[in-house]
Amino acid sequence: MTTVAVKPAxxxxxxxxxLRDAMTDxxxxxxxxxxxxxxxxxxxxxxGLAKEFGEDRVTDTPLAEAGILGTAVGMxxxxxxxxxxxxxxxxxxxxxxxxxxxxxxxxxxxxxAMPLPLTVRxxxxxxxxxxxxxxxxxEAYYMATPGLHVVTPATVADAYGLLREAIASDDPVVFLEPxxxxxxxxxxxxxxxxxxxxxxxxxxxxxGRSATLITYGPSVPVCLEAADAARAxxxxxxxxxxxxxxxxxxxxxAASVRRTGRxxxxxxxxxxxxxxxxxxARVTERCxxxxxxxxxxxxxxxxxxxxxxxxxxxxxxxxxxxxAVARLQWEAQS
Amino acid sequence: MTVMEQRGAYRPTPPxxxxxxTDPAPLLPDALPHRVLGTRAADRADPDLLRxxxxxxxxxRRYNAQATxxxxxxxxxxxxSSTGQxxxxxxxxxxxxxxxxxxxxxxxxxxxVARGLDPVQALTLLRGDRHTGYDPHExxxxxxxxxxxxxxxxxxxxxxxxxxxxxxxxxxxxxxDGGTSEGDFHxxxxxxxxxxxxxxxxxxxxxxxxxxxxAKQTAAPSLAHKAVGYGMPGRLVDGNDAAAVHEVLGExxxxxxxxxxPTLVEAVTYRMxxxxxADDDKRYREDAEVEAWRAHDPIALLERxxxxxxxxxxxxxxxxxxxxxxxxxxxxxxxNQDPVLDPMDLxxxxxxxxxxxxxxxxxxxxxxxxxxxxxxxxxxDAQSHExxxxxx
Ligand SMILES: Cc1ncc(C[n+]2csc(CCOP(=O)(O)OP(=O)(O)O)c2C)c(N)n1
Ligand SMILES: [Mg+2]
Numbered sequence: 161m162t163t164v165a166v167k168p169a170x171x172x173x174x175x176x177x178x179l180r181d182a183m184t185d186x187x188x189x190x191x192x193x194x195x196x197x198x199x200x201x202x203x204x205x206x207x208g209l210a211k212e213f214g215e216d217r218v219t220d221t222p223l224a225e226a227g228i229l230g231t232a233v234g235m236x237x238x239x240x241x242x243x244x245x246x247x248x249x250x251x252x253x254x255x256x257x258x259x260x261x262x263x264x265x266x267x268x269x270x271x272x273a274m275p276l277p278l279t280v281r282x283x284x285x286x287x288x289x290x291x292x293x294x295x296x297x298x299e300a301y302y303m304a305t306p307g308l309h310v311v312t313p314a315t316v317a318d319a320y321g322l323l324r325e326a327i328a329s330d331d332p333v334v335f336l337e338p339x340x341x342x343x344x345x346x347x348x349x350x351x352x353x354x355x356x357x358x359x360x361x362x363x364x365x366x367x368g369r370s371a372t373l374i375t376y377g378p379s380v381p382v383c384l385e386a387a388d389a390a391r392a393x394x395x396x397x398x399x400x401x402x403x404x405x406x407x408x409x410x411x412x413x414a415a416s417v418r419r420t421g422r423x424x425x426x427x428x429x430x431x432x433x434x435x436x437x438x439x440x441a442r443v444t445e446r447c448x449x450x451x452x453x454x455x456x457x458x459x460x461x462x463x464x465x466x467x468x469x470x471x472x473x474x475x476x477x478x479x480x481x482x483x484a485v486a487r488l489q490w491e492a493q494s
Numbered sequence: 495m496t497v498m499e500q501r502g503a504y505r506p507t508p509p510x511x512x513x514x515x516t517d518p519a520p521l522l523p524d525a526l527p528h529r530v531l532g533t534r535a536a537d538r539a540d541p542d543l544l545r546x547x548x549x550x551x552x553x554x555r556r557y558n559a560q561a562t563x564x565x566x567x568x569x570x571x572x573x574x575s576s577t578g579q580x581x582x583x584x585x586x587x588x589x590x591x592x593x594x595x596x597x598x599x600x601x602x603x604x605x606x607v608a609r610g611l612d613p614v615q616a617l618t619l620l621r622g623d624r625h626t627g628y629d630p631h632e633x634x635x636x637x638x639x640x641x642x643x644x645x646x647x648x649x650x651x652x653x654x655x656x657x658x659x660x661x662x663x664x665x666x667x668x669x670x671d672g673g674t675s676e677g678d679f680h681x682x683x684x685x686x687x688x689x690x691x692x693x694x695x696x697x698x699x700x701x702x703x704x705x706x707x708x709a710k711q712t713a714a715p716s717l718a719h720k721a722v723g724y725g726m727p728g729r730l731v732d733g734n735d736a737a738a739v740h741e742v743l744g745e746x747x748x749x750x751x752x753x754x755x756p757t758l759v760e761a762v763t764y765r766m767x768x769x770x771x772a773d774d775d776k777r778y779r780e781d782a783e784v785e786a787w788r789a790h791d792p793i794a795l796l797e798r799x800x801x802x803x804x805x806x807x808x809x810x811x812x813x814x815x816x817x818x819x820x821x822x823x824x825x826x827x828x829x830n831q832d833p834v835l836d837p838m839d840l841x842x843x844x845x846x847x848x849x850x851x852x853x854x855x856x857x858x859x860x861x862x863x864x865x866x867x868x869x870x871x872x873x874x875d876a877q878s879h880e881x882x883x884x885x886x
Contacts, residue, residue, distance in 0.1 A: 216658055221685070222681075222684050222685055222688055224681040224684065224685070226647070226677060226678055226681055227647050227678075227681030227682065227684065227685045229647075230644065230646070230647025230648060230650075230651065230678060230681065230682065231647045231648075231650050231651030231654065231682075231685050232651060233647065233648050233651055234647060234648035234649060234650055234651020234652035234653070234654070234655065234665075235651040235652065235654060235655040236651075237630075237636070237648060237651070237652050237655075238651070238652045238655035238656055238659070239655070239659075240655050240658075254677075257641060257644060257678075258644060258647070258678075261641045261644060262641075262644060262648070265625075266637070267843050267844070267845070267846070268625070268843045268844050269625040269626050269637050270625075270626045270629070270630060270637055270843075271624065271626070271839075271842070271843050272842070272843040273626075273629040273630060273631065274629075274630050274631070274637070275846060306844055306852075307844055307845065309845075309849075329846070329847070330846035330847075331845050331846045331847060359847075360847075360849075360850075406849055407847075407848075407849035407850055407851075408849065408850065408851065409850075410850055410851075411850075
């Protein structure tokens with residue numbers, strides 16, 4: 161841990177730094193996607209990479225997501241480690257067939273002879289005032305696909321560390337970047353050695369005793385805010401940041417819920433068929449005798465993502481989280 | 495200036511921001527499929543190559559017949575036969591160098607076998623014991639691909655990667671006429687042309703996508719014409735003329751090797767059998783149509799050439815047939831053995847680093863198998879302790 165005050169960096173900068181360091185360390189790492197070259201990506205994550213590494217390694221591809229991922233598969237077959245950028249969550253859908261039928265299955269189909277160590281970066285989630293098709297939370301689709309790892313950072317330091325891990329991983333990783341945290345800042349020093357944890361470890365972002373908020377990605381700061389506000393109500397909330405949806409860290413999550421006895425899962429993705437159902441089931445299976453109340457979910461409504469002028473009503477916010485916490489059967493306690 | 499020369503020089507300088515190319519002629523396919531056998535061009539063909547193609551065609555036909563027979567004996571779950579299309583399959587295999595890569599579809603097990611893959615390994619997908627029965631790196635044959643046209647961008651990516659590494663490697667990707675309607679076909683050809691990737695696309699136009707004839711698939715003058723729109727040459731070839739397919743593919747591969755980019759080759763052929771053994775082609779085509787194609791059989795075409803020019807005598811042909819029979823007998827015998835499967839293999843290759851929930855499920859299956867095994871032991875015990883003379 162650093163004690164020197166460092167210049168704040170944004171999550172987008174940390175992601176860019178991770179790409180740059182990975183490309184420097186490993187000549188097989190290639191970045192490809194729409195506008196990733198001269199422009200540096202629509203979110204500027206790949207800013208400067210084309211200049212530094214050249215167009216052969218940082219490639220503005222034709223505008224076709226299935227083609228981008230499909231050719232990345234072929235490149236990985238030949239021993240490269242492509243990092244693909246999908247421009248937005250909803251524009252990754254054309255690449256679904258390649259992702260599901262090939263990226264996720266190739267290791268299995270070839271009995272380990274042809275692993276595909278590629279990373280698919282997908283900016284996801286709402287809260288940035290994006291017009292239609294720019295705010296989807298698509299993690300449930302990826303989570304439901306065996307063969308993929310699904311990772312999502314919530315802090316600047318994790319953005320760097322997890323992306324480095326994802327690129328280094330021999331499994332294909334869908335790396336979900338919370339759009340509205342791209343510009344979040346942290347005093348993170350890129351020039352220090354990074355304590356990078358392997359993919360698959362959740363972390364307690366805020367310790368507490370009353371109940372656990374289980375969350376990830378864009379909802380982590382919202383839950384931390386809710387935990388601060390909950391103090392006024394006399395609740396001391398613990399916040400667990402999952403960091404990785406696949407693999408899932410049952411150990412950290414269950415340990416937290418056993419301590420607190422109550423849990424709420426919070427995410428932007430729709431609740432019905434969403435990640436929260438799986439998480440609630442896993443918690444219940446492991447912590448049933450420690451639970452004082454059913455595990456609740458605070459999720460986006462089960463609607464197509466709304467127009468931006470209405471999105472604040474859709475996204476799980478502090479009040480909705482606190483309402484759920486209030487419903488955790490406190491009266492039964494005394 | 496030809497179109498291919500224009501494309502490298504093109505730089506958008508406003509105004510106008512973009513200029514249409516004026517001369518697509520060098521990219522256009524000929525009006526009629528290219529032929530070698532029975533034409534003057536055959537005189538230039540290498541006799542050894544013709545004999546090799548012939549031997550492989552006969553083996554290929556026999557392989558198709560044997561695999562179809564294995565479906566009737568329940569030894570294969572399904573078989574999409576390439577009977578009638580052997581010239582394409584065999585030429586595709588023989589035209590490649592060892593270091594090159596082949597990207598086959600489900601119908602192309604013959605191409606894989608002709609490239610040197612063990613037929614049993616080629617057939618595990620269709621037997622149902624392993625999705626891919628071989629290590630793709632061993633013969634540089636990508637896994638047999640079932641989702642139509644999705645293997646094409648892989649071929650482009652692999653060829654592109656090889657070129658970036660400075661390796662002299664060409665990828666040859668096989669696809670059917672129906673597959674050309676898929677988005678992945680379009681995207682793959684576009685990427686290949688933009689990147690000038692050393693890749694060749696061979697469309698086997700066998701007239702049908704299961705039951706749907708080509709006329710319902712496209713309004714293009716030919717499938718080879720589609721190349722022009724991507725800025726690559728299209729070639730039309732008689733897909734039952736093994737020498738012609740070999741020649742056209744050879745030229746396309748030489749172009750790719752020389753850094754001149756991709757080529758689209760359409761081979762006009764015909765699927766002599768139903769889509770698979772599970773299909774009923776009487777529902778959508780006339781016997782007469784199939785019969786008409788028998789007169790243009792790939793083996794007969796080549797046999798006539800070899801005989802007329804005295805390149806292969808009756809003894810030579812008998813030797814070829816015997817070799818094919820021996821291959822079929824060996825395949826039959828080995829396919830008549832039940833594959834030995836380990837259920838724990840279900841979990842063996844899902845991840846490099848398995849998830850915890852997968853490890854739990856693996857343990858669950860292990861426990862189920864152990865319990866099953868104990869049951870078997872108990873049953874066996876019980877049986878051996880039964881008093882003599884008991885009837886069961
Ligand atoms: C994406 C996709 N859609 C549908 C199918 C089902 N299917 C298998 S083969 C086939 C016909 C393909 O025709 P064609 O491309 O001409 O190849 P052929 O079978 O004639 O060799 C269809 C529709 C599939 N395998 N993949
Ligand atoms: Mg067809």
